[in-house]
Amino acid sequence: MKVEFWGQEFQVNMVVGCIGGFLIAIMSSMFGFGGGPFMVPLMTVFLRLPMYLVVGSSLLAIFFNTSISTMRHYQFGNFDLVFFLAMFPAALLGGYIGPQIAKRVSPMVVKRIACVGLSLLALNLLGVY
Amino acid sequence: MKRRFRVLSWFSLAATMVFGFLGSLAAEPQDGGSAVIQNQQPAVAQPAISSAALTINIDKTTLSNGGSIKVTGTAPAGKPVYLEVWAKDHSVRSNLFDNKRDKETGVIPYIFYITKDMPAYYKIFVPKEMQTKIDAVKKEGKKWSYSALLKDLGADAAYSVPAKAAIDRYKASLMASVIGSRGDILPGMDEKENRKRSMQLVKSRFRSIDKVVSAAVDVRPDGSFSADIKIREGLAPGKYNIVAVAGSDVRSTPAVFENTISFPTVYLENAGTSMNLIYPFVLSLVVAIFGVLMGAGGGFIMNPLLLTLFPVLPHTIVAGTVTPTVLFSQGSGIYNYSKIKFISWKLGVGIGCAMLLGGFIGPKLTELITLDQFKFAFGWILLVLAGLMFWQTTPGYIEKNKKEQAILKEFKKRAEASAKGK
DSSP states (O other), rough: OEEEEHHHHHOHHHHHHHHHHHHHHHHHHHHHHOOOHHHIIIIISSOOOHHHHHHOOOHHHHHHHHHHHHHHHHHHOOOOOHHHHHHHHHHHHHHHHHHHTTTTTHHHHHHHHHHHEEEEEEEETTTOO | HHHHHHHHHHHHHHHHHHHEEEEEHHHHHHHHHOOOOOOOOOSOSSSBBBBTEEEEEEEEEEEESSSSEEEEEOOOOOOOOOOOOOOOEEEEEEEEEEEEEOTTTTTOOOEEEEEEEEEEEEEEEGGGGGGGHHHHHHHHHHOOHHHHHHHHHHHGGOOTTTSSSOOEEOOOOOOHHHHHHHEEEEOOOOOOHHHHHHHHHHHHHHOHHHHHHEEEEEOOOSSSSEEEEESSSSHHHHHHHEEESSSOBBBBOOOOEEEOOOTTTEEETTEEEEEETTTHHHHHHHHHHHHHHHSSSSSSHHHHHHHHHHSSSOOOHHHHHHHHHHHHHHHHHHHHHHHHTTHHHHHHHHHHHHHHHHHHHHHHHHHOOHHHHHHHHHHHHHHHHHHHHHHHHHHHHHHHHHHHHHHHHHHHHHHHHHHHHH
C-alpha cells in the first residue's frame, strides 16, 4: 500500500503491519494497556517508516484498539465506574503536568529509570521475589 | 449492528450511573446509627432449622470497615461448631475456565463457568483444633482444592450460600473465542453439580485459604462455644449474616451485623471490595506523569502496580478499568496531531482495522485466564518492554534517533506553520 505524507510517498507492507497490529491488539486489550511502545517499534523497525509518520498514525491505530476493547470490557462487566472515576481525573491531571516536567528532565535518565523499574515490576509479577 | 451496540452500551452506562447513585442514596440512612435489631429473626430460605438446640449471640451489630466480633452460643454437646459468615447485601462475579483434562475420560472440557451471585464476602470459621489441618493444606501451595479442604475440616455441612448461586456455563470453543463470544450456553446443572462448581468458583474468587476459612471457634465440652471473628478491612458495606452450624441439619437462625464504610473509602461494586479512593488517585497521577516522560501510556505501569499493591482487585476489573483511562489521553493526542494534519489517516485506519479485530478478542481472553497466568504473561511483556527501553538508550539507537527527531521536528514545524497559515 502506498501512503503519501507531507509530499513524500512511502511503500507500506500492510500484511506485516496488520498481522503485527492484530497481535499487539490482542495482547494489549487482554492486559489493559495502550500498546504504543510496541506499536512504534513495529512501524519503525519492521515497516521501516520514519518517526514523523509513525507518531501520529500509531496513536490513531491504537485508539481503534483501545476504544473497542473498552466497549468489550464494559460488555463483560469488567468495568468499575467508581474505580474509573478515581483514576480518570488523576490521569488527566498527569497528562497536563507531565509535559511541563518533561522539558526539564533528560529522556535518557527517564528511560533508564523506566528500564530498571519495569524489570523490577516484571520480576515481582513473575514471582521471583 | 455496530451502531445499535454502541447505543446499547451507552445506555447501560447511563443506567449504571443512575442505579449507582440511587444505591448510594439508599445506603445513606443506614449509616446514621440506630443499631439494627435484627438478631434472632427467623431465616426464610434456610432448610432444616432446629434452632432450639443451637443459639447464637453477637456482641455488636455494627462494624466500621472491618473489626472484630465476639460470637457466643450453645450447641448440642460434643459436636464441632462451624460459623458460616457472608455478605448479604452485595454479591460479585466469579468465573472459572475449566480446561483441566478429565481424569476418567481424558477429554478437556473447555467449559466457562460464571456466576453473579457470589457473596462479596464468604468465610467459614471452624473449630480451633483444626488449625493444624488448615496449615497442612496451606503447605500444598496454590494447588489446594476448596472442596477437599471443606471435607477435610468437616465443614461440608456449613457450606450453603454459594451452593445456591445461579451458575451459567458456556461451552467455549476456538471459533467462539475468535469471534469474541463466550460460546454456547449449556443447560443448567443439578443441585449437586452446582454445589461442586460453586466451590471452585469460591476458590477462583477468593483465591487464598485465609480468606475462606479460619480456625477461630472455641467449643467447650458442654456445647457452649465462643469465637472472635475478625472481619478484615476493605470489604463490602451492608449487612452480614452469621449462622452457626453443628452437624448436617442443625443450623441456627442468622445473627446480623452491619459493616459501614465512609468516604473516601468507597465500595467498588464490580470489584467487590471497598477501597480508599485516594490511593488509586495518587497512583494514577504519578503513573500518568511518568508515562508522559517515558513516552508510553500509563497502562503498562498502572496494571501491574495495581495488581501488586491491591491484591484484592480481580485482574479483569483492573484491565477493564485502566483501558478507558488510557483512551482519553490517546484521544487528545490524536486531536492535537490532527489539528496540524500530522496523521496519515490511511495508514492509521488501515492498521487500526486489524487492531480493531484484536481488541475485540482480547477482553474475552482476560476472563479465561487466572490471575497467576495473567501475572506470568504480564511479567514477560514488561521484560520485553524493559528490553525495548534499554535498546532506546544504546548509543546506536540514540545516534539514529537524533536524526529522526530532527526530521520529526522539521516536519512538525512545517505542519504547524501551514495549519496556522489557513
